[in-house]
Amino acid sequence: QKEVEQDPGPLSVPEGAIVSLNCTYSNSAFQYFMWYRQYSRKGPELLMYTYSSGNKEDGRFTAQVDKSSKYISLFIRDSQPSDSATYLCALSKAAGNKLTFGGGTRVLVKP
Amino acid sequence: EAGVTQFPSHSVIEKGQTVTLRCDPISGHDNLYWYRRVMGKEIKFLLHFVKESKQDESGMPNNRFLAERTGGTYSTLKVQPAELEDSGVYFCASSQVDGGLFIGTQYFGPGTRLLVL
Numbered sequence: 001q002k003e004v005e006q007d008p009g010p011l012s013v014p015e016g017a018i019v020s021l022n023c024t025y026s027n028s029a030f031q032y033f034m035w036y037r038q039y040s041r042k043g044p045e046l047l048m049y050t051y052s053s054g055n056k057e058d059g060r061f062t063a064q065v066d067k068s069s070k071y072i073s074l075f076i077r078d079s080q081p082s083d084s085a086t087y088l089c090a091l092s093k094a095a096g097n098k099l100t101f102g103g104g105t106r107v108l109v110k111p
Numbered sequence: 112e113a114g115v116t117q118f119p120s121h122s123v124i125e126k127g128q129t130v131t132l133r134c135d136p137i138s139g140h141d142n143l144y145w146y147r148r149v150m151g152k153e154i155k156f157l158l159h160f161v162k163e164s165k166q167d168e169s170g171m172p173n174n175r176f177l178a179e180r181t182g183g184t185y186s187t188l189k190v191q192p193a194e195l196e197d198s199g200v201y202f203c204a205s206s207q208v209d210g211g212l213f214i215g216t217q218y219f220g221p222g223t224r225l226l227v228l
Contacts (some may be wrong), residue, residue, distance in 0.1 A: 002153070036219075043115070043202055043219030044154070088154070096142060097204060098156040098167060099217060 003027055006089055006102030016111050019076040023089035023102045026070065030091040031102070033065045035074045038086045038104065047087075048074065079109045113137070115220035118204050123226045132223045136185070136205030142166075143186050144206075144217060145178060149199035158202075160186060177192040193227045200224050 036044035145157040158168040162183035
């Protein structure tokens with residue numbers, strides 16, 4: 001069983017829609033929860049991070065962590081075609097430690 | 112400020128040959144990480160340097176892989192001899208403890224695409 005599960009998609013939405021992404025994990029030792037965005041032929045780029053449970057908002061992006069359910073989410077409001085990319089959740093047991101990634105969800109925002 | 116750079120961007124080699132990948136981290140970053148993504152799988156951790164020391168090499172698949180970081184600056188990852196299953200994208204990331212609210216943000220390079228035939 002994978003430590004982090006993420007639906008691979010693809011997830012296709014019309015421009016302006018809300019994109020909802022999520023990951024589940026099995027190890028309660030994870031303390032840091034991150035979302036990376038990866039465009040084709042590029043490296044992952046950090047979008048959001050959260051420490052422990054709760055919500056965090058940054059512009060059009062909202063990250064949620066529910067440690068009791070071992071479930072993390074990323075919401076993208078007012079989605080744009082430029083948001084089309086693969087979104088990866090990444091978890092860490094301590095700051096600076098190795099990242100454990102989900103498989104990534106490919107998102108396509110259609111104009 | 113320059114980001115993490117990796118060289119080469121692509122490499123095609125035959126089984127049994129040797130390949131050396133290079134990573135230049137962001138200047139001043141003490142932490143350097145290697146990850147790999149094989150076809151259809153998630154990105155997986157290989158190892159972590161703090162300066163020139165190996166902090167965690169639990170993800171190294173076998174002794175055909177050798178990572179070095181002489182002088183605590185750039186790092187190389189050598190695969191010798193390469194096997195078919197080594198094909199994939201090799202990412203390097205770097206981070207620094209900066210005393211901010213979140214320490215250890217990992218910045219990724221564009222990756223090296225390795226194909227072993």
